[in-house]
Amino acid sequence: MxxxxxxxxxxxxxxxxxxxxxxxxxxxxxxxxxxxxxxxxxxxxxxxxxxxxxxxxxxxxxxxxxxxxxxxxxxxxxxxxxxxxxxxxxxxxxxxxxxxxxxxxxxxxxxxxxxxxxxxxxxxxxxxxEADTVEAFTLRWYAEIVEPANSNPRNIKRILDKDVIPAIGARQITDVTVTDILAITDKIKNRGADQMALQTRNVLKRLFAYAIAREKTQFNPAAAIEAKFIAQARSRDVALPPEEVGKLLRAIYQSSMKRAHKLALHLLILCMVRKSELIEAKWEELDLEKGEWAIPGERMKKDKPHLVSLSRQAVAMFEELKALASDSEWVFPSSHSLKQPIAKSTLNVAVRALAVDVRDFVIHDFRRTASTHLHEAGFNSDWIEKCLAHETKGIRGVYNRAQYAGQRREMLQWWADFVDGQIQNGRGKVIIGPFGKAYAAS
Missing domain, CATH: 3.30.160.390 (Integrase, DNA-binding domain)
Structure with missing residues (x-):
């Protein structure tokens, strides 16, 4: 031997x-x-x-x-x-x-x-x-998942550092309960930040989903809490979760409303503009070759011109609308006269007629929905505020006025792709039709 x-x-x-x-x-x-x-x-x-x-x-x-x-x-x-x-x-x-x-x-x-x-x-x-504490696993999740997938993940990092790790960082992943998550969100709500409480719950939901995928735990305590129990409420506070964005758009495209109105609602989600800014748009404001929409100051809430970077999807929708507009100067001409745009109530009536199981909301909530998901994805708050045409006060606002054009274009393209993904995430596929020149030729 x-x-x-x-x-x-x-x-x-x-x-x-x-x-x-x-x-x-x-x-x-x-x-x-x-x-x-x-x-x-x-x-x-x-x-x-x-x-x-x-x-x-x-x-x-x-x-x-x-x-x-x-x-x-x-x-x-x-x-x-x-x-x-x-x-x-x-x-x-x-x-x-x-x-x-x-x-x-x-x-x-x-x-x-x-x-x-x-x-x-x-x-x-x-x-x-130690490797299975919330703090240690959070660092791993942030490095492996959050940073590679987000161009600016600092908003998620801020949530983790400010509210999550101080509260449960030393706990074992397997020991975190629903009560622990509620304690975190309740503390944030007590600061008067209901939507931040909801964003924190969503971040924790993604963190624990990854922990389950890595076989560190078998239970997602954040997913066990419905969003409405974190930040319920008034229509003006509504931000649709991803699955409801998809559900709503599938219902829109499967409805009998006019094709132009379907595209208008889709564009409101993608472009993050106010309803009046879209329905009163004129073709002279749009440069589809550059993928830009220059809204003059007199049509903006703050009387300051606003430039919208158009995603590929948005450009294609405007191309299709051009064919539908019958040489009107308006992007959305009224059915009664090509010399005036559709009525301000037209899209509201179309939405109310939808047979869809989505929480109560108004069209203005499309802006908040986009803002919420972009923040959750880790995009820079300044880029998001510029897309919403919100004015930043002081010297920082003056400096930022001409900034972030390239970043905003990339962000809005990410958002358009994200929305596309939600449309097709339902059971089966929904046919929304070809956009742009392909539609006009069909």
């Missing part, structure tokens, strides 16, 4: 069932199906003719071949004096009537092997528990 070597130990591969490779003097290594390699030893306590016992040291390579052989020699010395290494490892007390030399040997064995082995196990357990 050849003794073990480090090379042979490294090359041992798991099999369908456990198997053993012997070294010498009763020492052997057991290779388990899962790949673990465990040092064990057979010995007879008291010499030939006594019952054979087996004791375990620990795993290779945590314990090297040299460690295992030294341990084997100490076990044999104990067994030769009638002491059981297995009993000492188990924690049995040293017999009081032992000769001093044997007692000293037993104490040496406990100090150098039993206590060190327990310390290694505890250190491994502590490291594992």
């Amino acid at each position: 050849m003794a073990l070597s480090d090379t042979k130990l490294r090359n041992l591969k798991p099999a369908g069932k456990a198997y053993q490779e012997a070294d010498d003097g009763g020492l052997f290594i057991e290779v388990l199906p899962g790949g673990a390699k465990v040092w064990r030893m057979r010995y007879r306590n008291g010499g030939r003719g006594t019952k054979q016992e087996k004791v375990t040291l620990g795993n290779y390579p945590a314990y090297s071949l040299v460690d295992a052989r030294t341990w084997r020699d100490d076990c044999k010395a104990l067994a030769g004096r009638g002491l059981s290494p297995m009993a000492l490892k188990r924690g049995d007390s040293i017999p009081k009537d032992l000769p001093p030399a044997a007692k000293e040997l037993a104490q040496f064995f406990i100090r150098n092997w039993c206590m060190k082995a327990m310390a290694k196990v505890k250190a491994k357990e502590d490291a594992s528990r």
